[in-house]
Amino acid sequence: MVKQFLMNLLLAFTWVALTGVLSYSNFLFGFAIGFFLLWVMNRNESDHRYFTRVPKIIGFFLYFLYEMIRANVQVAYDLITPKFFMQPGIVKYPMNAKSDFEINLLSTVISLTPGTLILDVSEDRKVLYIHVMYLKDKDQFIQQIKDGFERRLLEIIR
Amino acid sequence: MISILIGLLCTIGAVAILIAAIGILRMPDFYLRLSVTVKAATLGGGLLLLSAAFYFPEEVSVTTKALAIIFFLTLTAPVAAHLIGRTAYFIGTEKWKGTVRDDLAGMYDKDTHQLSSGDATEGDSVSHPSS
Numbered sequence: 001m002v003k004q005f006l007m008n009l010l011l012a013f014t015w016v017a018l019t020g021v022l023s024y025s026n027f028l029f030g031f032a033i034g035f036f037l038l039w040v041m042n043r044n045e046s047d048h049r050y051f052t053r054v055p056k057i058i059g060f061f062l063y064f065l066y067e068m069i070r071a072n073v074q075v076a077y078d079l080i081t082p083k084f085f086m087q088p089g090i091v092k093y094p095m096n097a098k099s100d101f102e103i104n105l106l107s108t109v110i111s112l113t114p115g116t117l118i119l120d121v122s123e124d125r126k127v128l129y130i131h132v133m134y135l136k137d138k139d140q141f142i143q144q145i146k147d148g149f150e151r152r153l154l155e156i157i158r
Numbered sequence: 159m160i161s162i163l164i165g166l167l168c169t170i171g172a173v174a175i176l177i178a179a180i181g182i183l184r185m186p187d188f189y190l191r192l193s194v195t196v197k198a199a200t201l202g203g204g205l206l207l208l209s210a211a212f213y214f215p216e217e218v219s220v221t222t223k224a225l226a227i228i229f230f231l232t233l234t235a236p237v238a239a240h241l242i243g244r245t246a247y248f249i250g251t252e253k254w255k256g257t258v259r260d261d262l263a264g265m266y267d268k269d270t271h272q273l274s275s276g277d278a279t280e281g282d283s284v285s286h287p288s289s
Contacts, residue, residue: 024221072201075194076177079184088190089259111236112200117193118236119243119262123272129262131189131243138259 004042004050008034053156060152064109067148071114075133089135090119093128093142096150102157103128109149164209171205174198187254188246196239204228 008031015030016022039051078085097106107118107128115133122129132141181194211224247262265274 022218023215024218025215068197068201072174072177072198075181075198076173079177079180079194084186084256086190086256087258088187088254089257090262091259092261107240108233108236111239112197112232114197115193117189117196117243118240119189119247120240120273122265122274124274129265129273131193133190133193135258 001050075114087135091130093130164212167205167209171202174202188251200235
């Protein structure tokens with residue numbers, strides 16, 4: 001996993017050195033070519049984790065961007081129209097994330113999505129308290145976070 | 159082509175910060191104000207920095223600095239918001255009258271500042287896999 005990532009980085013830097021153009025787009029192109037090469041060479045090996053994880057990271061990033069834009073538009077619409085549609089509330093969210101790193105990443109992602117804000121983590125690290133701006137149904141909201149952010153995040157980390 | 163992209167990124171970033179400013183004025187209580195400000199400021203600052211990175215495509219150092227600032231901005235802003243929100247709740251800042259639900263009420267130990275998850279007392283909570 002780490003070995004393949006380092007190999008990929010080495011291939012990307014080799015590509016940059018060979019073409020002689022040091023820019024981010026060229027580096028990313030070299031990284032993509034290196035990824036493809038490693039994927040072709042690795043097809044008969046048993047360890048495929050690196051090659052499923054990189055597309056998942058990109059997918060998570062796109063999903064996060066989509067959620068952020070969607071929620072931002074919702075909040076912005078509520079702000080510039082005279083009437084408030086908000087139903088704020090504080091929800092107890094039981095999380096599956098266990099280690100410090102997982103909790104940190106999950107709470108960062110939740111806090112950065114507009115409309116939701118982490119207020120605190122319980123002492124025994126089982127529960128997050130989230131301040132939600134548009135709370136229609138508590139169970140539906142918990143299910144939405146569980147299926148969306150938490151599942152995708154834990155798939156990447158674990 | 160690239161100038162259109164830069165213009166779009168700049169405009170969206172500035173509008174995000176403008177909306178955050180309107181949010182500070184219009185939101186009815188402290189938590190909502192905090193909630194609106196942190197994200198929109200992070201998004202707006204990030205987009206402005208990104209447009210700066212696109213404006214100097216030849217300079218790798220500018221892009222690296224812009225990416226580093228975005229990284230640390232997204233890393234630190236939620237932590238600050240978390241601490242401000244926690245402190246505000248702890249000293250009892252009032253909530254808006256339209257607040258529909260408060261699961262955090264009564265969970266703090268006033269002396270030790272410890273926060274319980276409330277699993278032992280509440281029956282309707284979702285069951286966890288044993289840790």
